[in-house]
Amino acid sequence: QITLKESGPTLVRPTQTLTLTCTFSGFSLSTTGVGVGWIRQPPGKALEWLALIYWDDDKRCSPSLESRLTITKDTSKNQVVLTMTNMDPVDTATYYCAHRSYSYDEFDQWGPGTLVTVSS
């Protein structure tokens, strides 16, 4: 059974750096074709894809946020970390991590999400 869970601060000050950790179980990020991604959703708004890291350490980031995002993995700890610099109130959102399935080419299991508020 695949499970994922996001963890990190619930409140971030403007200009600070956000660090979120996705801790997962039920799969290995060293398995061919597997990936873990991050997606966010501002309150009452649509989903927005942020970043994806693959089993081979290939990384993809949203072009509009690429300069602010870093995604890394620690296969031994079953964790993926997303950092986002220079946080702004418009970055207030629920942040999800998700398992990218080799079979479906897509995010088939998601964490429950964590709400991050950016406010002074």
Add this chain to the structure above:
Amino acid sequence: QSVLTQPPSASGTPGQRVTISCSGSSSNIESNYVYWYQQLPGTAPKLLIYRNNQRPSGVPDRFSGSKSGTSASLAISGLRSEDEADYYCATWDDSLGGRLFGGGTKLTVL
């Protein structure tokens, strides 16, 4: 405003068939697979359709997907009250070099 355009709302009565559209362009929908998600209130999204028209195991065959040119559609037949949710299309965009989600469609079961 999303690159992938979905109607903000849709509705139907129990038992009806409802379709939700997703309009894009040659750099996204036309040249890549389309995926659909269902998001029930207060929960994480759930994958409904992958590779245009395939259902993951456990997804009822009441849900179907299709694609033609720069547009895609999700159809829900035999509408049920538990289908009331937000629905999102998703695909890759070759020009932007990133993954896109549509703006979402809120489905109401009357």
